[in-house]
Amino acid sequence: MILWYDSVMRPYVAQPNNIKDLYRNGHTSTANIAIQGGGDIGNYRFSYTHGDYKGVFEGFKIRSDNFNFNGGMKITDRVNLKFVSTFSTQFNHNSPRTIQDAFVTYGQPRQLDVNLLKTQILDPETDYFWWYLDNRATRFPVGRVAREELAGNYFFNQTQNSYDNYRTHYINSMTISTKIADGISLDILGGFDRIDNKNETKEKVRQPLNVAAGGSYSLSTSTDIAYNAQAILTVDKKLGENFGLYTYAGTVFQRNTSEYMRRFTNGGFITRDWFSLRNSRNDPFSESNRGNDRLYAVLASAQIAYKNWLFFEIQGRNDWSSIQPPANNSYFYPGASISWIASDALELPKWVNYLKLRTSLADLGLPGPRYFGGTIYDIGNYGGTIFYTPPGDLPASNLTPERRREFEMGVESKFFKNRLGFEFNYYYGNWYDQITPLSVAPSSGVNAVRVNAGKITHSGLELMLTGTPVQTTNFQWITTLNASRDKPVVKELAPGIEQQNLWGAQGAAVVAKKGRPWGEVIINDFTRDPNGNKVVGGDGFYTNDATKPITVGKVLPDLGGGFNNTLSYKSLSLNFNIDWQFGSTLISQTNLYMIGNGSAKNTVAGRDEQSGGLPYYVRASDGAFIGLPSHDSPVPGDSRYTFIMHDGVILDGVKSDGNGGFVKNDIIVTAADKYSYYWRSFLDIQPDVIYKNDYIKMRNVVLAYSLPKNITSKMHFSKLQVSLFANNLFYIHKTMPNVDAEAINGTNAFYENNAWPTARSYGISLRASF
């Protein structure tokens, strides 16, 4: 029994659920109802879906509603009207933010009882933050990370505060198709896609306002609308016996508008927990943003068909975009393709059901991000005097549109009465004049340079094999294997600039380097002697050699894909889906921290005699570690302590002999220090936290049963299906230890940094149709 941080005597034991107790079981439920009908005049389909999600993180939930209408109507003999509308709303409450220190860097203390900590969040009398009252922060030393990050930024925030997002998404489009004459029709389409976001943040006061300022309220709204209209005239005619002409021409109009405004309290609340902008100690702040852009285009395409098995198509499009500078806002891009249905053209063996070959060459022009190309200044006033602030980047001069040219060829085939399908596609693309800011050294006077830069080639292939290997009266096995590969190579960046940093950390970077595949990981190698042995410094630890950067791999995979199988026996079917990927290399921050704070299994080695630690003692005069012959050696006379140590470790390698040569390393360090090596002065990423990220994952399994007709018809259903499903089940193969290879934090794909665990889920679903 020892005295815990809150002055209560309790046993000193490990808390095996210290991490698991931070989370809770979540659930998702979805309900959907759809009706459809039709007749002579038209047809319609309407559906409504409601979803509820309770996340594994405290306080996190999502609720969504989705309405969908799709209808077509025959107005006259020649005129058809089609209307599609979707309206969806979503309410997201307290999605968790990354709390780096508590959840990753320092790890969870193994003796921390999280269930006890959960009772130390709210002060029972006043409902303020437990730790800020009664001087508990000083009296109960649980540690800053547990108090501020876990108790404060996680539990208190997730359960007491609200971080709400209300989102509505409204998409409408209407198409009027008019048959002008035989084979000639005019389609006019108009619509808009509107997203409204409202974000409301309510943070409660954690301690009395006369002690410290606190509390905040913020409200932000944004509206993003994309308008879209086009008119296309189509001519579909036969030219003689063997030829057919299918051509269309038209115009397109697009417009995007966005508006954003946020207001928030400043300096804390005046009175406790009244969530209003009026409750702001100082005048509330506001920030806002707006932008518009538009695009006009004319396009035309002509396709000639020969006997319906050889097709030749040519197309061209010219865009005018307001995002490009007025001098360069028009750009033209053509394309051409040929496809040949060999199975119709030739007499192929019976087992070839379908064989199509195609090839195409297409250009594309893109305008880049809105407002990237202009030079604008900020305006301000200092005590009434106006000033102008120049942009931080070197402004673009004469920006031209981004361009892509892609060549593609592929084959689509089906064999053996469609029981085997094979599709293969190869492409080679050249992306050039990319509109991107290139970072430069700050001493050049700007943060980045805005240019058309970068020529990156993408080559890749896509493969899909589908098959029904087994097909009998009652049993069927359908399988699909798909694989794809994309290889981007940086051909050029900008004159004089050979390398761009995509992501960087201490002693490590993910770069785009001229002549190399995009996204290579470069770190500094260990300092080595001429024979390649690692050299330890005077303190017994490895160091990095900053003059020797090495490329350890690339972040993008060589090959990835999926393997989907459905086995059905009468009314029962089992579907399982496997995802796989090979060839990517990532720096794993989670493993880096787990090793550093001693949570990883491999940090046991050397910890004591049983785990292979070496015996040594600490010399009183200078604190040096002197090795001893055995763990049972007596305590030497010049030892600082009355006991000897058993956690000695000697790092593999050599040390300097003082004369420019190297001898075998014999410097003892503690096991704990060995693993926390990355906390040394430069925090350089060491080569041993780089892992290949290969994996084969069982993504989901669905077992479905369709009730037989005699039962369903009694209940007046036309079809009733029950299924059990499970997601994120397990890894069949994985090279990166301790983490879920797919749970990349946010949208950063450059390194692994999973603060949060991923969830495995199990469920049941019911589908009925009337």
Add this chain to the structure above:
Amino acid sequence: MKYIHVKMKCWALMLFAATMLIGLNSCKKKLDAEFLNPDGFTDPNIEGFLTQLQQTLGIFRYDYGEMYHTFAAFNPRLGSGGFANAGDITDPSWGTNPYSNLYGRLRVIHYMEDAYAALPEDQKQDYQIFMLSSRIIKNYLFYHLADIYNSVPYKDALQAFDGNFFPKFDPQQEIYTGMLADLKEVATSLSGYQLSTSVAHQAFRTQDVWFGGNVTTWRTFANSLRMRLAMRLSVAQPDAAKAAIQELLADGQYAKDRESSITHVDRQPDRALEYLVFRSMVEQRGVMWMPENMYKILKPTGMPEDPRLKVLFQPDRNGNYSPMPTEGNDVDAIRSQITNTDLTATFPSLYNRTTFETNYKFPYQIITSSEISLILAESALRWPDINISAVDEYKKAIQHSIDIYYEANALNTSNYAGKIPASSVTKPSQATIDIFLAAKATEFTAANADGKKALIYDQKYVHFNMMKPYELWADTRRLYKELGTRVKKSPSNYVFMERMIYPGSEELNNRENYNAVRSQNNFTSPIWWTGR
């Protein structure tokens, strides 16, 4: 039928073409109009750029973000701020890296130069005053870079606009030579310069938010800056230092009294707790205790109390002025009593909150006559033939320092929460101050050469205290060679920081030039003018 078909086809196509043509014409105007961000301004001018440069945080006005980290890093390391020392060996670190910010602040000078070059010839004469003042500011920023990082790009810097993205690193010696020469040239151009009633000069009077268009003050600023920089060379290039100081003494236009001291009062006191230094003082109270080493200087045994004691610091909960010990072992003895939960009853004493933390009218001391007098006193010791009285300058420096701190304290009349009434101090009579100054003068005269230099350093330590960490850091490094641990006011467990490391962005984006200076990229290589 065919006829109708043709007619319909033509009709449709013509309608189509017409729509397109009409559309395209009005389209072009709309496309051009929507190119620029509507929330961006497109018509700036030189006058506005000068004000932008001056009001930028981190030049005259302290920046909350940088000072937050600077207080934490330097108060312990310079001994200018007491803290509850735990005794652990602490390696150098800063928590921020001012490199990119400093170059970023220089950026607008390029835009000024561009705008100036685009002016018609007859206007260039008038706008020259803007360019001259911006040159002074440019050197003011560059000396910070040079002092922190030793070698930095100087001649080739800020040339992104000309396509030079890979500037080489210039050695500190060349930067100092360049800065002193440039400032001398500007000071010469400003000599006898008179403002006219032209539009440009009228604008200069309004847009110059530091000095209100006072050319004499600009010249004083330039010359005082030259003196500060010249003294830096006292160890590595003493002849150049002496020559520069002699020249400036002859010129005579430098900070000599309160009126000619360069100070600035922030024009946005309402933003004090958002992004000004006052917020950093609030958030870094843990390093704002009265340091023991400063207490020993302000209240030495057997000598009168320094009048600045009461105005730099405030009493503890017992009404005494008690310092925070320096060494960890000594802090252990009082550790359980340390408290600042109640700011009216702290133990030990804090920096005076009336003078500093809550004083939003505090005149930032850019270059004061006090500092100049200390420079002259030291010059007199090093080069006796320049004919100044070291002890007179020494006394003058202390008098001016007393004056300016009492002035600052009196400016703050607000009754803020947690105020200790004794923190608003009445200035002692001049007679009391004279007795104190006489005692200081006796002490000074009795000391040997090195002892005198050390006493001058002590006065810089008191005058700069925690408000001017860059200057105190510079003088500590400069005098270390000659005076050793006499100028070390920090605890023994704090490893001294000689310089700052370069940011990763230089290594990544300017690799070749960076490799030439890689060997000095650490916290412990002394910079060139320290002579070590």
